[in-house]
Amino acid sequence: MSRHYEAPSYASDQDGIDERCAQWAAELPDVDTRGMGVLGRARWITLTARPPIEAVFKAHDLDSGEADVLFSLLRSGPPYRLRPTELFRTLMISSGGLTDRLNRLAKAGLIRRAVAEGDGRSLPVELTEEGARRAKEAFQEDMAVEAAMLEGLTEDEQTQLAGLLRKLALTITATKPFA
Known part of the structure; x- marks a missing residue:
């Protein structure tokens, strides 16, 4: 070989x-x-795919970090509420970066800090109705853009590629050959 x-x-x-x-x-x-x-191709694909995806977020007055927070809350299911530590883990960012995003989203009326039942020290983050609406619309448009990017591949090829990329991601995560 x-x-x-x-x-x-x-x-x-x-x-x-x-x-x-x-x-x-x-x-x-x-x-x-x-x-x-x-x-090299994965990097090129990421760099090329980002602008149209970012344009979707911008059309909803969001940046990609804000969209990540809203999407994480939305996919958590009703009542669309997570503790900041849960959000922090799903987003893989610094706690300062999360605080900044949460402050911007709260100011825009897309999230609120709810008092946790039985624990007044913890302030879970939850979507407002407007936040849920905007997250749903932005996510649906994002997935339509991403589906259009994959039109050159058959469904079987998309499934195969996703499986191979998953295997590569898991291998890199498990072995960290670059360390």
Whole structure:
């Protein structure tokens, strides 16, 4: 098996990553570039997909961080309420970053801090009606944009790709080969 990423044999299916891998194979033939074939594309896809997704959030007067908070609350189910520590874990951000997001969302009337039953020290975060409405609309539009991005793949290919990416994510998380 080659230690280099191998581009498709027909030119119409080649992209910029194929070109970079070929250049590196010529310059440093002993360097394994297969990771670039996968991770380079993942990075390019992320960078290319973000602007249209961000545009959806902007149309709802949200940024991606605010949308993440609203979506986390919405997917938690009724009463759409989570403790800040639960939100913090799902969002993978600093506590200061979460506080800033919560303050902006509260000021916009999209969330409120509710008094927890039996624990006056804990102030769960919950969606307001407007927050739930805006989160639902933004999420539905976001998923429509993302589905359109996947139209070049069959349903089976989408399922296969999602499974392979899950396996890669779990492998990277478990082994941390970069550490």
